[in-house]
Amino acid sequence: MLKMLLILSIFTTFSFARVVGGIAMLVNGDPITTYELKSFARKNGISMNDAVNSLIQQKLELQEAAKLGISANSLEIDNEMLKLAKKNGLSLDAFKKEVAREGKSLSELQENIRKKIIKDKLYQAILSSSLEKPTEDDLKRFYDLHSKELNAPTKVDVIQYVSLDKERLKTKLRTPAFPIDQVSEGRTSVPLNAVPPQLAEVLLKTKKGHYTPILNIGQGRYVAFMVLKKHQKHITYESIKPKLFGAYVNERQQAKLIEFFEKKKSEANIKVIRKPN
Numbered sequence: 647m648l649k650m651l652l653i654l655s656i657f658t659t660f661s662f663a664r665v666v667g668g669i670a671m672l673v674n675g676d677p678i679t680t681y682e683l684k685s686f687a688r689k690n691g692i693s694m695n696d697a698v699n700s701l702i703q704q705k706l707e708l709q710e711a712a713k714l715g716i717s718a719n720s721l722e723i724d725n726e727m728l729k730l731a732k733k734n735g736l737s738l739d740a741f742k743k744e745v746a747r748e749g750k751s752l753s754e755l756q757e758n759i760r761k762k763i764i765k766d767k768l769y770q771a772i773l774s775s776s777l778e779k780p781t782e783d784d785l786k787r788f789y790d791l792h793s794k795e796l797n798a799p800t801k802v803d804v805i806q807y808v809s810l811d812k813e814r815l816k817t818k819l820r821t822p823a824f825p826i827d828q829v830s831e832g833r834t835s836v837p838l839n840a841v842p843p844q845l846a847e848v849l850l851k852t853k854k855g856h857y858t859p860i861l862n863i864g865q866g867r868y869v870a871f872m873v874l875k876k877h878q879k880h881i882t883y884e885s886i887k888p889k890l891f892g893a894y895v896n897e898r899q900q901a902k903l904i905e906f907f908e909k910k911k912s913e914a915n916i917k918v919i920r921k922p923n
Contacts, residue, residue: 671698672917673705683922694922706910708761711768718763726759734864744864772906777898785890788897789883796886799876800838802849807831807870812860815868819857822872833874849873 669677678701687697711717724738731741745752780788789796809815809829818826838846845861849871852858858871883890 669919670922671702671919672915673702674709674915676705676709678702678705680920680922698922702911702914702916703907704761706907706914707765707768710910711764714768714771716764716767716771718760718767722763723756723759726763727756748864769903772903773899777895777902780891780894785887785894786883788890788894789886792893796881797878799850799878801877802836802838802873803875803877804834804836804849804871804873805831806834807872809868810866812868815860815870819860819870835877836871850876 668680670680670683671678678698682701683694683697686692686701687694690697690700692700727741728738731738734741734744736744742752745755807815807818807829808831809818809826811828814826814828818824818829818831836845836849838849841849848858848861852871852873854873854875856873858873860868860870863869
């Protein structure tokens, strides 16, 4: 079974560049086309303004990586492909066939993986300088600031609906009291730390008594959940203190990356050729 949310995150993180529809802007001389902007906005369900900011960020990342001599070779790309295949319980050949069966472009996936490898290497280089070690007061302030997130639900009770026929599943969600052929259902509890982060986020965002969107879980199967109950456990500062260090450092690293690229953006020569709409 392909973990579609994992693959979807790779396909939608980067836009495949095509010079179609004309150049919308130049970032230090590198073009961003109107096609790229519209395609990226559509695939990610975001506004055109957000698409502009995201693609400018991508250009700046690739330019900075080039300055530092960072690249990704075919062996690294193949290794990442193999990791994806293993995570989905497939051989590399079977994984490639599954990608093709779902109508995805293998060459586009490989290009997106290449860009992701470069991005990861670049971020490691930017973060190579050490950050100050947090004090006890730093960790306590961090806990207080994020107490709501830290005490988020750990498990969700749901009714799970599964079918090979998406239309039948839609009918079942509209009329849950009536049995629908080829749609199975059952109550279960979903531990949020044991599912992909994207699914956990969907379950957390879905209100009690409401349905999640229908999700494609691979091999022609579709699933949806009705959220029944969210189990929340209070986490004290002392019990989570050993994990706070990593969370604190991660937040500081994210802040450092944002600051780095905000500076690069302010220094960049960004020229708008035609305003995207």
